[in-house]
Amino acid sequence: MAAEIVSFMLNGRETVVVVNPLETLKDVLRDRLGYMATKSGCSQGGCGSCTVLVDGEPMVSCILPAKDIEGREITTLEGLTTKAGELHPIQEAFYDNFAMQCGYCTPGMIMISKALLDRTSHPTHEEIADALAGNVCRCTGYQPIFEAIEDAAHRISGHEWSGGRDIGGSKS
Amino acid sequence: MTKLRGTGIAAVNYPTGMNLGGDPSQALIHSTTTGNFVVSLSSTDLGQGLKTVIAQIAAETLGLPFENIIIDTADTDTGPHCMGTFASRATHRVGNAVVEAATEAREIMLEIAAEELEANPADLETDGSGLIKVKGQPDRAIHIIDLALAAHFKHARTIAGRGMWMKPKSPVDPETGAMDPDSTEAHACVVAEVEVDSETGQVDVLTLKCVYEVGRAVNPKLVEGQVIGGAFMGMSHALYETTDPFYPSVEYKPLNWTEYTLPGPHEMPVIEAQILEYPSSNGPYGVKGVGEMTANAPIPAIANAVKNAIGVRIYELPITPERVLKALAEKGAAEA
Amino acid sequence: MTVQHKEELHVVGKSVPRRDGLGHVKGTTTFYEDHQFNNLCYLKMVRSPVAHGKLNGVDFSEAEKVRGFVTYLTHKDVPNNIYTILRLIGVGPDDEPVLAVDRLRFKGEAIAAIIAESEEAANRAASLVKLDIEELEPVLDVEEALKPGAPAIADTGVNYFIYENEMDHRQVRLGDVEKAFQEADYIVESRFQSSPIEHAPTETTGCIVVPESDGRYTVYTNTQALFFSLDNAGITLNLPFEKMHFVGGTSGGGFGGKVDVITEPVTILAAMHTGRPVKFKYSRQEEMAVSSPRGAWRLYYKDGVMKDGRIIARKVTTYADSGAYNRHTPYAVTKHAANAAGPYNIPNVSIDAYCVYTNKAPSSAMRGFAVTMASWAIEQQMDKIAEVVGLDPWAIRFINAYKNGDMKPHHKIAEDATLIEVMQAAAEMTGVDLPQEYKDMSSAEVSHD
Numbered sequence: 024m025a026a027e028i029v030s031f032m033l034n035g036r037e038t039v040v041v042v043n044p045l046e047t048l049k050d051v052l053r054d055r056l057g058y059m060a061t062k063s064g065c066s067q068g069g070c071g072s073c074t075v076l077v078d079g080e081p082m083v084s085c086i087l088p089a090k091d092i093e094g095r096e097i098t099t100l101e102g103l104t105t106k107a108g109e110l111h112p113i114q115e116a117f118y119d120n121f122a123m124q125c126g127y128c129t130p131g132m133i134m135i136s137k138a139l140l141d142r143t144s145h146p147t148h149e150e151i152a153d154a155l156a157g158n159v160c161r162c163t164g165y166q167p168i169f170e171a172i173e174d175a176a177h178r179i180s181g182h183e184w185s186g187g188r189d190i191g192g193s194k195s
Numbered sequence: 196m197t198k199l200r201g202t203g204i205a206a207v208n209y210p211t212g213m214n215l216g217g218d219p220s221q222a223l224i225h226s227t228t229t230g231n232f233v234v235s236l237s238s239t240d241l242g243q244g245l246k247t248v249i250a251q252i253a254a255e256t257l258g259l260p261f262e263n264i265i266i267d268t269a270d271t272d273t274g275p276h277c278m279g280t281f282a283s284r285a286t287h288r289v290g291n292a293v294v295e296a297a298t299e300a301r302e303i304m305l306e307i308a309a310e311e312l313e314a315n316p317a318d319l320e321t322d323g324s325g326l327i328k329v330k331g332q333p334d335r336a337i338h339i340i341d342l343a344l345a346a347h348f349k350h351a352r353t354i355a356g357r358g359m360w361m362k363p364k365s366p367v368d369p370e371t372g373a374m375d376p377d378s379t380e381a382h383a384c385v386v387a388e389v390e391v392d393s394e395t396g397q398v399d400v401l402t403l404k405c406v407y408e409v410g411r412a413v414n415p416k417l418v419e420g421q422v423i424g425g426a427f428m429g430m431s432h433a434l435y436e437t438t439d440p441f442y443p444s445v446e447y448k449p450l451n452w453t454e455y456t457l458p459g460p461h462e463m464p465v466i467e468a469q470i471l472e473y474p475s476s477n478g479p480y481g482v483k484g485v486g487e488m489t490a491n492a493p494i495p496a497i498a499n500a501v502k503n504a505i506g507v508r509i510y511e512l513p514i515t516p517e518r519v520l521k522a523l524a525e526k527g528a529a530e531a
Numbered sequence: 532m533t534v535q536h537k538e539e540l541h542v543v544g545k546s547v548p549r550r551d552g553l554g555h556v557k558g559t560t561t562f563y564e565d566h567q568f569n570n571l572c573y574l575k576m577v578r579s580p581v582a583h584g585k586l587n588g589v590d591f592s593e594a595e596k597v598r599g600f601v602t603y604l605t606h607k608d609v610p611n612n613i614y615t616i617l618r619l620i621g622v623g624p625d626d627e628p629v630l631a632v633d634r635l636r637f638k639g640e641a642i643a644a645i646i647a648e649s650e651e652a653a654n655r656a657a658s659l660v661k662l663d664i665e666e667l668e669p670v671l672d673v674e675e676a677l678k679p680g681a682p683a684i685a686d687t688g689v690n691y692f693i694y695e696n697e698m699d700h701r702q703v704r705l706g707d708v709e710k711a712f713q714e715a716d717y718i719v720e721s722r723f724q725s726s727p728i729e730h731a732p733t734e735t736t737g738c739i740v741v742p743e744s745d746g747r748y749t750v751y752t753n754t755q756a757l758f759f760s761l762d763n764a765g766i767t768l769n770l771p772f773e774k775m776h777f778v779g780g781t782s783g784g785g786f787g788g789k790v791d792v793i794t795e796p797v798t799i800l801a802a803m804h805t806g807r808p809v810k811f812k813y814s815r816q817e818e819m820a821v822s823s824p825r826g827a828w829r830l831y832y833k834d835g836v837m838k839d840g841r842i843i844a845r846k847v848t849t850y851a852d853s854g855a856y857n858r859h860t861p862y863a864v865t866k867h868a869a870n871a872a873g874p875y876n877i878p879n880v881s882i883d884a885y886c887v888y889t890n891k892a893p894s895s896a897m898r899g900f901a902v903t904m905a906s907w908a909i910e911q912q913m914d915k916i917a918e919v920v921g922l923d924p925w926a927i928r929f930i931n932a933y934k935n936g937d938m939k940p941h942h943k944i945a946e947d948a949t950l951i952e953v954m955q956a957a958a959e960m961t962g963v964d965l966p967q968e969y970k971d972m973s974s975a976e977v978s979h980d
Binding site: 202203204205206207208209210213214215217237238239240241242244246247250251252254255258260261266268269270271272274276277278279280281282322323364367368369370371372373374375376377379380381382383384385386404405406407408410411412413414415416417425428432436437438439442443444445448449450451452454455457467469471473475476480483486487488490491492494495496498499502508510511512513 | 729
C-alpha cells in the first residue's frame with residue numbers, strides 16, 4: 024500500500040500531508056503537525072480523549088484513517104480559541120467550573136461539548152449524559168463537567184446562569 | 196420486578212503520609228527583581244491541584260498576593276528533593292516545606308522593608324495586597340515591587356528561603372507491631388442511598404452524602420473535586436471494577452474500556468459534601484490530606500446500603516448484578 | 532458544599548482558580564508525550580504469555596529482519612537487573628528483574644525490549660520474537676500459596692514476604708484477644724474478598740528519554756515521584772545519578788499507578804544503547820492487563836462483642852495478593868496492619884497480615900493503599916455487629932469510636948481524632964436525630980476505660 028497525499032482544512036487553515044496507510048488522524052495531528060491538544064489515551068476508540076470535529080461531527084481520531092479526511096474540515100481544541108487568543112465560552116465555562124483535574128480528558132470533553140451545544144442549545148441532563156458517554160474521565164466524577172456544559176449553554180445564548188453550588192469560598 | 200431501596204453508612208479514618216516515615220520534601224523560594232516569588236519544587240501535580248494550593252500556601256505565608264507566586268516544579272535539576280505525590284502526603288509535606296521557606300524569605304523581606312521604611316521589622320505587617328506597612332501608619336508603606344528592586348540593586352540582598360519537612364523513619368516492633376506510621380489522621384463519614392433492581396441485580400447509587408474532616412481546606416473547590424471524583428471512583432470500585440472477573444483465576448483479563456466495566460455519566464449519583472476543619476497539629480495551616488480517602492469511604496457505605504436494600508450481605512467486590520442475584524436466590528432458598 | 536473557617540486568612544481557604552486551568556482548557560498543559568523529537572525510536576516489550584514458566588530461550592532472528600528494527604535488549608544488557616523500589620523506602624530485599632532471566636512469574640512479565648523506528652515496526656518485531664517456554668503450574672490463591680508443598684514462586688523459596696525476625700507476616704498485638712473472646716457475649720466472624728482494580732488513568736504510563744549533548748539523559752515521564760524514579764533508575768543501570776535529569780509535566784491521572792518506576796530504567800538503557808531519543812508508552816492493553824493493579828485482599832475478622840455494643844476484642848487475619856513480585860506491597864501490609872482494626876477503641880487486638888505471592892500481575896499502590904479494603908471490611912463488620920447486638924448502625928459506631936488519648940492497636944496514642952465529629956455532621960446532614968448522648972460526644976475526651 025502506498026502513501027497518499029491528503030489535503031484538508033485544519034482549524035480553518037488549508038493543510039496538506041503525506042500519510043501512510045496505517046496512520047490515523049490522531050497520528051497526523053500529533054506526530055506530523057504538532058497539534059498536541061488532541062490526546063492519545065487508548066488508540067482503541069474507547070476513551071474519547073482524541074475527539075475532534077470532522078465537518079462538525081464528533082469523531083474519535085485515533086481510529087479514523089488519515090487518508091479518509093481528504094477534503095474535510097477538521098476542528099481540534101486549538102481551533103476553539105480565537106485568533107486574538109480569546110477563549111470560547113465552553114473553555115471559559117470549564118475553567119470557571121473547575122471541570123477538570125489532570126486535564127488529559129479535557130480536550131476531548133470540550134470538543135464533544137461543542138458538538139452537543141452546536142446541535143442543542145440547552146441540553147437536558149440526560150442529553151448531556153448521552154453526549155459524554157463515550158468520553159472517559161477518571162478524575163472528576165463527571166459532575167463538574169455537567170455544570171460546565173450547562174453554564175456554557177447559558178453563556179453562548181447570552182443568558183446568566185444561576186446554577187452551580189456555593190462551596191463557601193470566594194473565587195478571586 | 197421490584198426496586199429495593201437501602202441506606203448504608205461508613206465512618207473511616209485515613210492516615211497522612213508514607214507509612215513509617217523517612218518521608219521528606221524540600222522547597223526553595225526566591226524573589227525576582229520585581230517581587231515575584233518563585234517556589235522551586237520537584238513535586239508532581241497529578242491533577243489534584245498541588246501547584247495551586249502550594250501557591251496559596253506560599254502567598255499566605257509571605258503575606259503577598261496569590262498572583263505574585265510562580266510555581267516551578269517537576270524538574271530534578273531545579274527543584275530540591277521531594278519523595279513524591281502519593282500517600283496523601285503532598286500538601287502536608289511540601290506545604291510544610293514551603294511554609295518554612297516562605298517564612299525565611301518573609302523575614303528577609305521584612306528586614307529590608309524595615310531599612311527602607313526606617314522602622315523596626317517587628318512593627319511591620321502585610322495585608323496580602325503586596326504592601327508592607329508600618330502597623331497603625333498606613334502612609335508608611337512600601338510595595339513589594341519597590342522592595343524587591345531595592346533589595347537587589349541597593350541592599351545587595353537575596354530575598355530567599357529554604358524549607359524541608361520530614362517525618363523521620365520509625366521502626367516497627369516485629370512482635371507487638373508498635374510503630375508510628377503516620378503524621379495525622381483525616382476522617383470521613385458517608386451515607387449512601389441505593390436502589391437495587393431485584394430482577395436484573397443492577398445497583399444504582401442514588402445519593403452519597405459525605406462529610407470529610409480534612410484539617411484545613413486550602414482550596415475548597417479543589418477539595419470538592421477530590422470528594423466528588425473520589426465518590427465516583429469509590430462507587431466504581433464497589434459495583435463495577437475488576438481486572439480479574441474470575442479472581443483468583445487470571446482468565447478473561449479486560450483489555451479495553453468496554454471490557455473493563457466502569458460507570459459513566461449516566462450512573463452519576465447525587466453527591467452532597469460537607470467539609471469540616473479541625474486543624475492538625477503538624478500540617479501547614481492545619482492541613483491533613485484528602486486525596487485518597489475520598490475513594491475509600493463510599494465503598495463500604497454502598498455495600499452496607501445494598502445489604503439494607505436486599506437483606507443479604509455480599510462479602511465480595513465488585514457487587515455485580517450476578518452477585519446480587521445469587522445472594523437474592525440464596526436468601527429466597529433459605530427462607531423457603 | 533459548606534466549609535467552616537476558623538480564622539482570617541487572605542488566600543488559604545479560598546477557591547482560587549486552578550493554576551493549570553488555562554492550560555487544560557486550551558490543551559497546552561504539557562504531558563510527557565507532548566514533547567517531539569527528531570530521530571525518535573519506539574520501545575515495545577516482549578511479554579510472557581504464561582502465568583508461570585521456565586524461560587529457556589529467546590530467538591530474535593525473525594524480529595531483526597523487520598524493516599525499521601533498531602536493536603533489542605535482554606536481561607544481559609541491564610547492569611543491575613533488578614527493580615529497587617523497596618530498597619529506597621527502606622524495605623527489602625528487592626526481588627523483581629527488569630527483564631526476565633530464566634523464570635516467568637506472571638502473564639505479561641517483561642522479557643525483552645524491542646526498539647524500532649516506528650510503533651508499527653516495534654510491534655511487528657516484538658510479535659516475531661520466538662520464546663522457548665516450559666509452562667509450570669501457576670499458584671493463584673493466596674491461602675493455597677501459603678500451604679506447605681505449594682510451588683514456590685519467589686527465589687527465597689517461599690510465597691510470602693519475609694518480615695523482621697524471619698516472620699511470615701506482619702503482626703500487631705494489644706492486650707489478649709483470646710481471653711477477651713471468653714468474656715464476650717457475642718462472637719461475630721466474617722470473611723471478605725476484594726478484587727484487583729486497575730487505576731485506568733486516561734493517560735497510560737510512559738516516558739521519553741533523550742540523550743543530551745552534555746552526555747546526560749533527560750527523562751520526560753509521568754511518574755508521580757521524580758527523584759524516586761531517578762534514584763531507582765540510577766541503581767538499576769549503574770548510572771551516576773547526575774547523568775539523569777527527570778522532568779515531569781502533569782501526570783494524566785496517577786492514583787498510585789505511576790510509582791512503580793516501570794518504564795524509565797529500560798528506556799534510559801535503550802537511549803544509552805542507541806544514542807537516540809526513545810519512547811516507551813504503555814498501550815491501553817498493557818495498562819489494563821500488565822500494569823500493577825490494586826491488590827486483591829482477603830480479610831478475616833473475628834470480633835468479641837458485649838451486649839452493650841462494645842467491641843472488646845478484634846482478631847484480624849488478612850492476605851494481600853502481591854502478585855508475582857513485591858513492588859510496594861510489603862510496605863502496604865505494614866501500613867494496613869496499623870489500620871486494620873479501624874478507628875475504634877478496642878482494648879484487645881490481634882492482627883496478622885500476610886504479603887503473599889501468586890502468579891499474577893504484581894499489585895501495587897492505589898488510592899487509599901492498604902486501608903481501602905480494611906475500611907470496606909471493617910465498616911461492614913460494624914453493621915453486622917449492630918444487627919447481632921440489636922443496635923442501629925450509628926449507635927454501634929458511637930459506642931466504639933476512638934478519641935484523642937486512646938491507645939491504638941499499634942501502640943500509638945490517638946491524636947487529631949475526629950471520627951465522632953464527622954459522624955455527628957453526617958447524621959445531621961441526613962436528617963437522623965441522634966440521641967443526645969451521641970450529640971454531646973467529642974473526640975477531645977480521653978477514654979476512661
